[in-house]
Amino acid sequence: MSKRDYYEVLGVARNASDEDLKKAYRRSAMKHHPDRNPGDASAEAAFKECKEAYEVLSDGGKRRMYDQHGHAAFEHGMGGGNAGPGFGGADMGDIFGDIFGNIFGGGARQQGPRRGADVGYIMELDLEEAVAGVEKRIEIPTLANCEPCKGSGSADGKVETCATCHGRGQVRMQRGPFAMQAACPHCAGTGKTIPNPCPQCDGNGRVEEEKALSVKIPAGVDNGDRIRLAGEGEVGPAGTPPGDLYVEVRVRPHDIFARDGDDLHCEVPIRISQAALGDSVRVPTLGGEVELRIPVETQTGKVFRLRDKGVKSVRSRHPGDLYCKVVVETPVNLTNEQRELLEQFEATFVGENARRHSPKSSTFLDGVKGFWDRMVS
Template structure:
């Protein structure tokens, strides 16, 4: 059974801080702890799942490996071997296998290679414009010496004499017949008397591949790029799996993205907000002029059409939404303070500040009602 994503288990975002992860784990641990669930096996499994996720995500080294390679990056069974007949599927070939349904629950015989996942981090600018990137992916590839057969050069695998090539044997228990994996060939249907030395009879060897990935313009966090046949090599010449490049966009200093639209906050001087004017605002293509209307209030949103992100699917272009924030003057000189006080006094009644006047009128009515 495939493991769930550790972030999904704890219910936190991929970029969550460690304290957020610990808080989420504590909440789940209290809910599913065996002392509180009275032997409920399902609850106990959820508790163990949360424990495992917490252990990985609160260890910076393990978390980095998991973020880059998925479950296989933290699989404790990747190392070690079992002599000449060691199965690379257990040693190295499980890399990411359980993420997309590959891994150990697969059928015997020659089987397709596991799918792999690679996490690709990009800046917002790179994602909006698209980019060709090179990535290095650890995987299993077909052995160049035996061409995937697992047999030493000049020899070939032979049909298993026990199961006659079926990979299964039938065991009788009274009136019942039970099929089991052949103990001689481990379900492969063939045996290798003289195994290939470089791959130790597995037909696959560990290798880090360098691949070029064309990232289309407009990708967003969570988008996946599929590279067919670039996953783990299959057993005994079976087809290779696929490689899924998963995109993650780094946080930007100025812009926030929501679909095809971009959002940013623009500080605006008090005088410009009151009198109107033009200001320069940033876009991903450079600065543009934005006309500010008179009596603009803080929080007002201005839309710059076509200055957002081009959709990777439909080709439509989003907008840039600029939220203005009125900046109160600071570090005033004595003369400036006097001028400002004089200006404030000149405003007189509430018609120049309707929101302020309305608020205090409401407060007065509230207390008047209380005293009635």
């Protein structure tokens, strides 16, 4: 079952502000929370769905990835955020505590220091590059520290304690029977305010920019392999560490080889005369051409194994093998002489003599005869 659009889940427009997202999230979470709907599986599923949507859309890096790529941005653990949107197994108590604090007067849970969002990047490689390893220069959009204010968000370096929450970052709200803790709307939960915000970053301490990096891809990587570059993601709020960059490898289809783990597969076309009389042919490998001996009377589809001519992956000690599948080609664009020779050759296949030269045809004809005999009887 495909996922619903996150904006649809929260019931907001795609240009919704952070405050609109927060209000929509609280409204939906209050409505569907399992404590208010005991035993209702559909309510629990709706609660998890809105939690997942808000986790993505409330994070600037994740939201940009989602707006550009949709749900595909977070496949295989990719995308912004420290863990990606794998929220289905989250503990209900933890989730409720994150939104509202402890109900009926309990204090809010104190979370550890935040960090910058992780960033995902998909790198496409040729098979030869993936097998041999390569160093590539990439450019990624990210959030970096604002230079004028050194990431503080303050034009003059002054930061004050929030007068609304008195530095706690949380405010207490009473709604009917519910006593709830929520992030302070004045300081966005930081406990600090900036009297003179930096005009370059509007007090955020971070600005969007393109960052150039040189990424070393080890030899033997395959589709779906990820390389983690610690600290190369988005910088966090002032005083917190940056996230990481995850480079996921995608290997382009190859004209000759198909990869299966450490092994490679290819097809080797040969003429009918080579298959019947035997021959030696040159076949390509990633290390250069090698000779493949075709025995007499080789049938099409025969597979030959060349040991250690495959791939040595990042996880293996020894290279895999190369499997060459022989394909006997029917000759085309025949000259008159070639046609006459084939006609003379075909004329030698008469009566029972023809059956012993074509073992598969004989087996097939025997099967057909037995089938019709059974149909008649």
